[in-house]
Amino acid sequence: MIEKADGKYDDVLKSLDTTLVIYARDRAALNQAARILFLQMHYTRVLCLRGMGDAAGAGREQALFRRFKAEESAQAITAKPCLLSPENNNERGQIHDRESVPLSVRGRTPKPALAAAGGAQ
């Protein structure tokens, strides 16, 4: 991810390949590789071509970018399952500690965190 932040995409892909040799189905590695190969490449080309005044080329790349791009609002439909399942919600979160999930949590219904507060609305 450091290489990615630095824009060294060839190096990132090499590192991800190393990971995938060992863990062929690693979701995070596959996701990052796909992002770089499809999503990021198309997005970068959109901006480059637009910067050079090639509107047609930029439009073509933009269509491809939109095709591969995740729908940002899609996760909202997971709200109800997330309410019911702490494990799934934990995996969904951008920030989580996968290793520290205690086994005892499995199958446990979360304690409702929704207090009986009158709330603001």
Next chain:
Amino acid sequence: MKRYLAAFGVVSVAWVAALSSVAGSGIVAPASIAFTDVTAQAGIKFVHNSGRAGNKFLPETLGSGVAWFDADGDGWADILFINGKDWAPRGRKSLPALYRNNHDGTFTDITAGSGLDVEIYGMGVAIGDYDNDGRDDVYITALDGDRLFHNEGHGKFRDVTKASGIDNASFGTSAAWIDYDRDGKLDLFVANYVQWTPKGDIWCSLDGATKSYCTPESYKGTSSKLYHNLGNGRFEDVSKKAGLADPTSKSLGVTVLDYNGDGWPDLFVSNDTQPNKLYRNNRNGTFTEEGMAAGVAFGEDGVARGAMGVDAADYDRSGRPGLLVGNFSNQMLGLYHNEGTGLFVDEAPSSTVGRASLLTLTFGAFFFDYDLDGYPDIFAANGHIEEQIGRVQPKVQYKEPPLLFRNVGERGKRQFENVTARMGAAFNRPVVARGAAFADYDHDGDLDIVVTTNGGPAYLFRNDGGNRNNWICVRLVGRKSNRDGIGAVVRIVGKSGKQWNMVRSGSSYCSQSDLALTFGLGGDPVVEAIEIEWPSGEKQKLGTAAANQFLTIDETAGIIAKSRPGKN
């Protein structure tokens, strides 16, 4: 192509910031400037109440904002702190706090009886004289319904929300007054966040066992609002008609800019985990969304970021406004350079700004010329949303120091240096910052900062030493245009070049800086010309003016008041 590949990060570029060179002779080196924490000696005791009581409700992480404005009409910047409240009564009252400037570096809490002493779950604030009566009015975004307060004079306010026709209880965050149709009356844009209620609060977790604060992906977005000022104190919701309604947006910030230089105000709206929006003003009451085409919707990897506070300024004297966007941790600031072709290039990834801000979560963010060298610098107020974040991401902390980037100011080079560490120990104290705004509260010419923290105290940082360079401060009085001159462009011509800024409401996060424009002049002892383009279309050209003074400029009468530092 190579230039753009480099700019977008496909080719690694090392941008080495110059550490001390200053363009132009006579400009004071920045090492002599510090921000001193004067909160206690100024008499400011405000502490924000997020309402947290163990439930980890989403809104608890987001408040609140702060505004600098002249509440009582004495010509000095007062402070309004926005507050949250307890979810269920706990025997205490949490009110916003209005502090009157005593003209001697201290403030007096005049909240009681001001009319602003209402208990609401407040988030943000925007200041503007919507009825052109010469007194600045207050709009407060609040979870339980936004409020519009009319300034009655002498520090007194009246809640006119119902009579105004404004009805927004949609998790409003940042807001900005904007005369989008240039009819002389200020309209209002309100950024709304997500659909949230206490009963619908989602159970998020860092470790799968205990509840943590959620990021907003699981919540549905909600449309921001544009209210058209009909006159007579009434507003109409024109969000759909204007093309601004977007139920997928999760908006936290708004800045007004004229990015295409057509003289009409456009809007940039930052969204949390959704693409940012750039609304181009069509000059007919409608807007067209251009964020994707302009390259400001996403980070450089084509993924929507967690965007918070925003601002716009011509930071490289190109004549075009660039954009500053505060983002989530591990996403760095966005520093979008306006190429002048409708395209912006994010320069942060290849600059000091990006590298230094990678780990921080920035809420309040703005451009301001703290060293008065004539080039806008960058301030970022940081703090994470989750207290336990350091447990799972050791490099990211809940409390974070702010960031101050000095614009090295060599034309065309666009280099910033991180000068945070030089600003003193108090300034570098890690806090959970949210709102941030600037003003010259002590009338010494340089710009001071107020920062709010989530569930904690506010901080007032006095700029000591910034005024060793020359400056000029311009406050506008509109006649055909709106009274505050919001949307007016002021151009300053000096020996060391031209610079400009636009009077704007909103920007940063949930906050409002002073509407007066301060221009750093470096070593220039005189301003050769001041040109003003008013929203009415009126163009005004004024002659020379000595540096180091405050000017009040009327749209028809020209300069109507002058004063020197420290004077009433």
